[in-house]
Each structure stands twice: as structure tokens, then as C-alpha cells.
Amino acid sequence: MNIETQDFYTQAILSMSALVGLMSFLMLGQGRLPRLILVFAMQGMLLTLTAILAGYELNSPHLYISALLTFALKVVFIPSMLQKQVFAMNIHRDVEALKNNTAVMLSGASLMVFSYYVLQPIIHTSSMIMLNALVVSLSVVLLGLLLMISHRQAVAHVVGFMSIENGLFFAAMVATDGMPMVVELGVAFDVLVAAVLFGIFFFHIRTSIDSLDVDMMNKLHEVEK
Amino acid sequence: MIAVYLLLVLSALGIAFFAFTGHHKDIGKLNTRINAVSLGVTVWLATTVFQHGTILSGGKAFLIDSFNVYLIVLTAFVGFTTSLFSAPYMAHEIELGKLTEGRLKLYYSMYQGFMLAMYLVLTTNNMGIMWVAMEGATLATVLLVSLYRTPESIEAAWKYFILCGVGIAQALFGTILLYYAASQIGDPENALLWTVLYEHAAQLNPKILDIAFVFLLIGYGTKIGLVPLHNWLPDAHSEGPTPMSAVLSGLLLNDALYAVVRNKMLVDGATQSHIAGYLMMGFGLVSFLVAALFLHRQKDIKRLFSYSSIEHMGLMTFAFGMGGSLATFAALLHMTVHSLVKSAIFVTVGHTAQIAGTQKMAQIRGLIKTQPKVGWGLLIGTVAIAGFPPFGVFTSEFLVLLATMHNYPWLTPLLLLGIGIAFAGLFRHIQPIVYGEKPEGQSSIKANLIPVMVHLGLALWLGLAIPSFLSDWFSQATLLISGSAL
Numbered sequence: 001m002n003i004e005t006q007d008f009y010t011q012a013i014l015s016m017s018a019l020v021g022l023m024s025f026l027m028l029g030q031g032r033l034p035r036l037i038l039v040f041a042m043q044g045m046l047l048t049l050t051a052i053l054a055g056y057e058l059n060s061p062h063l064y065i066s067a068l069l070t071f072a073l074k075v076v077f078i079p080s081m082l083q084k085q086v087f088a089m090n091i092h093r094d095v096e097a098l099k100n101n102t103a104v105m106l107s108g109a110s111l112m113v114f115s116y117y118v119l120q121p122i123i124h125t126s127s128m129i130m131l132n133a134l135v136v137s138l139s140v141v142l143l144g145l146l147l148m149i150s151h152r153q154a155v156a157h158v159v160g161f162m163s164i165e166n167g168l169f170f171a172a173m174v175a176t177d178g179m180p181m182v183v184e185l186g187v188a189f190d191v192l193v194a195a196v197l198f199g200i201f202f203f204h205i206r207t208s209i210d211s212l213d214v215d216m217m218n219k220l221h222e223v224e225k
Numbered sequence: 226m227i228a229v230y231l232l233l234v235l236s237a238l239g240i241a242f243f244a245f246t247g248h249h250k251d252i253g254k255l256n257t258r259i260n261a262v263s264l265g266v267t268v269w270l271a272t273t274v275f276q277h278g279t280i281l282s283g284g285k286a287f288l289i290d291s292f293n294v295y296l297i298v299l300t301a302f303v304g305f306t307t308s309l310f311s312a313p314y315m316a317h318e319i320e321l322g323k324l325t326e327g328r329l330k331l332y333y334s335m336y337q338g339f340m341l342a343m344y345l346v347l348t349t350n351n352m353g354i355m356w357v358a359m360e361g362a363t364l365a366t367v368l369l370v371s372l373y374r375t376p377e378s379i380e381a382a383w384k385y386f387i388l389c390g391v392g393i394a395q396a397l398f399g400t401i402l403l404y405y406a407a408s409q410i411g412d413p414e415n416a417l418l419w420t421v422l423y424e425h426a427a428q429l430n431p432k433i434l435d436i437a438f439v440f441l442l443i444g445y446g447t448k449i450g451l452v453p454l455h456n457w458l459p460d461a462h463s464e465g466p467t468p469m470s471a472v473l474s475g476l477l478l479n480d481a482l483y484a485v486v487r488n489k490m491l492v493d494g495a496t497q498s499h500i501a502g503y504l505m506m507g508f509g510l511v512s513f514l515v516a517a518l519f520l521h522r523q524k525d526i527k528r529l530f531s532y533s534s535i536e537h538m539g540l541m542t543f544a545f546g547m548g549g550s551l552a553t554f555a556a557l558l559h560m561t562v563h564s565l566v567k568s569a570i571f572v573t574v575g576h577t578a579q580i581a582g583t584q585k586m587a588q589i590r591g592l593i594k595t596q597p598k599v600g601w602g603l604l605i606g607t608v609a610i611a612g613f614p615p616f617g618v619f620t621s622e623f624l625v626l627l628a629t630m631h632n633y634p635w636l637t638p639l640l641l642l643g644i645g646i647a648f649a650g651l652f653r654h655i656q657p658i659v660y661g662e663k664p665e666g667q668s669s670i671k672a673n674l675i676p677v678m679v680h681l682g683l684a685l686w687l688g689l690a691i692p693s694f695l696s697d698w699f700s701q702a703t704l705l706i707s708g709s710a711l
Contacts, residue, residue: 121432161391172404177408186358187357197367208374
């Protein structure tokens with residue numbers, strides 16, 4: 001299957017999924033928080049564009065509402081909130097030294113291959129768009145997890161968490177033409193509340209351990225000492 | 226049907242009321258009253274279902290069948306009795322100066338928020354909404370875990386938030402895959418409704434459903450506390466206020482298991498294979514054994530009992546996974562008695578910690594001498610949860626064992642071993658707490674033990690004789706879940 005032989009919509013969606021995946025890799029290697037948040041906002045922007053594109057092509061107006069929600073939440077509200085927090089706490093100049101950057105990148109790549117492997121059984125039942133969209137969204141989810149493992153800043157954890165949501169949203173949009181409206185609104189509401197709660201938590205963590213380094217939260221153990 | 230709307234509206238009003246009105250002296254009593262009315266409403270709902278069978282609301286938004294209706298009553302019941310306990314408990318915490326009035330308002334508002342999320346998980350007919358409500362339950366309780374604002378509680382809340390949030394995101398991926406499979410058979414707007422899904426189960430693509438179930442099990446399994454996804458559970462239980470531990474253990478874990486079982490019913494119908502069941506059995510058995518071992522290494526009394534919750538949830542997951550009418554019946558019974566006994570235990574544990582002024586088990590001694598009622602409550606609760614006859618936990622564990630001997634005889638020794646290890650793990654800690662010498666300065670407090678007595682009394686009753694309406698109910702639910710009558 002050659003990409004040039006596909007119609008315009010397929011090509012556009014495939015490029016979008018490639019870019020969304022690329023953003024996740026960029027986040028993975030990013031040690032500076034303001035830039036991490038910027039890349040996250042770009043991923044949100046790509047999602048918005050994809051939603052508009054899919055809404056236009058599939059003629060389903062409710063995807064425009066999803067696009068609007070995504071834009072408001074993932075491009076404007078959450079990034080600006082995080083950016084504000086980062087500047088308020090004066091950690092915008094810190095560069096997190098990422099350990100084993102090469103290993104993290106390589107495992108990121110393997111995770112993407114792994115996603116293809118996991119979703120292999122679906123290949124017979126779906127078009128190229130569906131398969132690649134699902135695979136990219138699964139790998140964005142897994143890369144989000146890897147981001148949380150490899151970074152120590154609480155802000156980076158929140159970005160990872162939210163980019164997992166991005167991956168899920170991408171799957172819902174492209175593979176299934178959007179979830180039913182009521183579910184989508186519910187999910188958006190949850191994301192909004194979660195974002196607000198994360199803001200509150202930054203404040204609490206900061207006041208309790210005087211840092212946002214989650215490695216310093218190490219008081220509770222599975223087997224108590 | 227009005228009952229369902231009433232139930233949801235009531236809790237929603239509760240959230241707004243506690244959040245926006247000024248401080249009341251009787252804020253705890255108000256919370257109790259709201260929960261009492263909710264309980265009444267659920268009983269009304271249950272009798273309607275009992276007489277007329279499954280109810281589906283007009284817009285197909287809510288589905289009440291014999292499986293979820295008894296969980297709804299159980300949720301309302303435990304919510305009510307825990308609120309009875311929480312009123313004096315929280316008042317005492319205020320006296321100790323651990324909390325401010327603003328945080329007390331947050332507590333009560335989020336108590337209702339949690340109840341609303343639980344009712345919504347159980348009543349909704351839409352599996353997407355179920356996900357939203359489950360995440361909502363996390364969001365409602367996360368600020369309660371960090372209510373005391375100690376470094377430990379903030380760490381626990383952060384862990385709870387991140388782990389459950391990420392975990393449940395996997396469930397959303399599973400839901401999307403399922404929706405993808407379901408939307409291929411047409412009618413995408415209704416494709417997430419349980420009623421529609423069950424009707425068309427045989428037409429769904431089994432390969433997609435297998436993959437979807439793995440994600441759903443991991444996602445909701447995080448909330449059940451299945452090993453190795455259980456890390457948040459002991460922390461959240463031990464650092465939050467005790468009434469919260471009681472409802473988390475008694476309700477949240479059950480409702481997450483409910484979500485998994487609903488999905489399993491669907492996947493079983495579609496794939497005609499036993500893969501979902503095997504996965505649940507594996508996770509369940511590992512959780513059961515690992516948690517039983519961890520019981521021995523605990524030092525904090527609330528952590529001890531939260532590991533016991535993991536152990537019991539593991540056993541239930543195992544039993545539901547095994548399938549078949551006997552195992553399913555046993556699992557349903559175990560869900561009920563575990564909720565009752567475990568929330569009773571957390572109530573006594575809350576009192577115990579207030580009496581001793583600490584949660585460290587090494588410093589709590591001579592409870593029977595200090596305050597006999599609390600001591601006996603804790604001892605009897607522990608006896609009940611360890612699976613001694615004549616309590617209901619014995620009955621249900623015995624039935625699980627019978628079913629295992631019948632279906633997978635070679636797993637029986639493992640189960641027996643786990644039960645033995647757990648028993649030893651609980652009693653090596655609880656025996657000295659109850660009987661030991663009373664330390665200096667430990668004095669009795671004002672305690673409300675009515676919830677404990679009612680819960681343990683009910684567990685005893687279920688152990689001696691299951692009333693006929695309840696066994697009818699369980700049989701109907703068993704038929705619904707396992708497809709065969711007992």
C-alpha cells in the first residue's frame with residue numbers, strides 16, 4: 001500500500017497521526033518545562049486540526065464541538081495554567097538532567113513497534129486509517145507513561161497524564177468518528193476538573209516538601225520500615 | 226424510575242448545599258439525613274425491581290437489573306451507616322485541631338460527590354458514562370485523602386491521583402476499542418449502551434473484544450486494587466480520614482469490580498472463549514496471595530486492613546473469573562459480606578486510632594481494658610473477616626472453595642494456603658492490640674458503635690441463613706452473569 005495512491009483525506013490523517021506521535025517523542029526528550037508544555041500545546045493543536053478535518057470529511061458536525069473543546073482545554077487552558085505555575089514557582093530555568101536519554105528514546109521506539117504488534121489482530125477488519133490511528137493513539141498512551149517514568153518533575157507528570165488523554169482522544173476521533181456527545185462532554189469535564197486539582201496539588205506539594213520533585217515524596221512504603 | 230432520578234438529584238443537591246452554604250453546627254447530622262433519605266429511595270427502587278423485573282428508563286439512559294440493584298442498596302446502606310459514624314468522628318477531629326471548618330465543608334460536599342459518582346456508575350446504561358463517573362469518584366476522593374495536609378497524606382493523594390488516573394485511562398482505551406467494534410454493527414449513537422451491546426454481543430468482533438478486555442481489566446483493575454496495580458490503595462486508605470477508608474473499601478472497590486464483571490459478561494457473549502475469565506482468575510489469585518503475605522509486614526493498622534481488602538477483592542475477582550453459577554453466587558455473596566464487615570472494621574479502627582492517638586499498631590495495646598465495646602468490635606470484626614464461621618464471609622469463602630474444587634481442583638491448596646496466611650497475618654497484629662496491657666494515658670472516647678453492630682449483625686445473619694428474598698436476588702443475578710441457574 002503506497003501512501004501516494006490513497007485519497008487526500010487518508011493522506012492527511014496519516015500525516016497527522018505521524019505528527020501526533022512525533023510530538024510524544026519530542027516531549028520524551030525534553031528537559032526544560034516551558035518547552036515541554038509548548039510541545040504539549042502543539043500536540044493539542046494537531047488534535048484540534050484533526051478533529052476539524054475529520055468533521056468536515058465525515059460530515060459529522062459534532063466533531064466541531066470536540067475540536068472546540070480540545071482547543072479550549074488542551075491548547076489554551078491547561079498549557080497556560082501549567083506555564084503560569086512553572087513561572088510562579090520559578091522553575092522555568094531548571095533543566096532536568098534526564099538519565100539514560102538514549103535508552104528512553106529506544107524504549108519509546110520499541111513501544112511504538114509493540115503497539116503495532118498488539119493491535120495486529122485488528123488489521124484484517126479495518127482500513128489503513130483506523131489501524132494507524134489506533135496504533136498511534138496506543139503508542140501515545142504508552143509514551144505518556146514512559147514520560148512519567150523518566151521525568152521527576154510533578155509538572156512533567158501532569159503533561160504525561162494529559163498527553164495520555166490526547167492519545168485516547170485521537171483514537172476516539174479518527175477511528176470511531178467521535179464518541180457519543182454525552183460521553184465526550186463527560187470526559188472533557190473530568191479532564192477540566194483534573195487539571196484544576198493538579199493546580200491545587202502543585203501548591204500543596206510545594207508547601208509540604210518545598211520542591212516539585214516527586215522523587216522526594218518517599219515517605220510511604222509497601223513494607224514499612 | 227423516578228427513584229433513580231431522585232437518588233442522583235439528592236446527592237447532587239448535597240454537594241451544592243455543603244459547598245455553598247455557611248457552616249452549620251449540625252453539618253454531620255445533615256449529611257446523615259441525606260444518606261438516610263437516599264437509602265429509603267434505594268429500598269423503594271429495589272422493591273420496584275423486585276416486583277416488575279428489569280427497568281430501563283425512557284431515554285435508555287439508566288438500566289436497573291437484578292445485578293446492580295442490590296449493589297445500589299448496599300452502596301446506600303454503607304454510605305448511610307458510615308455517615309452515622311463520620312459525624313462524631315469528624316467533630317472529634319475538629320476538636321483535636323486537625324481540621325478547619327472549611328475543610329470539613331469540603332469533606333461533606335465531596336462525601337456526597339463520591340456517593341453521586343457511585344450511584345451513577347451503578348445505574349447508568351452507558352459504559353462511557355460509567356467511565357466518566359468512575360473517574361469522577363477518583364476526583365471526588367483525591368482531595369479527601371489529602372484532607373489532613375500532612376506530607377504523607379499529600380504523597381498518598383498524589384500517588385492515588387496519578388496511578389488511578391493513568392490506570393483508568395487504559396479503561397477508556399478499552400472502551401474506545403469496544404465502541405469501535407460496536408459502531409461497525411450500526412447505530413453509533415447508541416453503541417455504548419449496555420442493553421444494545423448485550424443484544425448484539427454475538428456480532429461483535431471477538432478479536433477486538435479480547436484486546437479491549439485486557440485494557441478494561443487493567444483500567445478498572447487499578448481501582449479494584451489488583452496486584453501489581455495496588456500501590457495506591459494502602460496509602461490512600463491509611464492517610465485519609467477513616468470514614469473515607471470505610472467507603473473506599475466497602476464501595477469503590479466493589480463498584481470497580483462491578484464494571485469489570487459487566488464487561489466480562491459482554492466479552493464472554495462475544496468471544497465464546499474463556500480468555501476473560503482466565504485473566505481475571507490469574508490477577509485475582511495473585512492479588513489474593515500477595516496481599517495475604519503483605520499482611521504480616523504491616524505496622525499501621527489502617528494499612529493492615531487495606532491489604533486485607535486487596536486480598537478479598539482478589540478472591541472475588543478470582544471467583545467471578547471462574548464463572549459458573551456456584552462461583553458467581555459465592556462472589557456476589559462475598560461482595561456483600563465483605564462490604565459490611567470491612568466498613569464495620571474501619572469504623573472500629575477509626576475509634577481505636579482516636580483512643581490511642583496513633584495508627585501505629587505497636588503503640589496500641591489493651592483495647593478491651595480501655596474501652597471494651599471498641600475492643601470487642603475490632604476482635605469480632607477481625608474474626609469475621611478472617612472467615613470464621615458463623616459469619617457470612619465463611620459461607621462465601623466456603624462456596625468459592627467448593628466451586629474451585631469442582632472446576633480447578635489443583636488451585637484449591639493455593640486458596641487454602643492464602644486463607645491460612647491471611648488469618649495468621651491478621652491475628653498476630655490484632656491479638657496484642659485487643660488483649661495486651663493498657664498503656665499509660667490511653668482513655669476512652671465517645672464512640673458510636675451502632676453501625677458496627679448493625680453491620681456485623683447482618684454479616685452474622687447472612688452466615689446463618691440467607692433470607693429468601695436475598696437468595697432469590699442473588700440467583701437472578703447469577704443467572705444474568707453466568708448464564709446458568711444455580
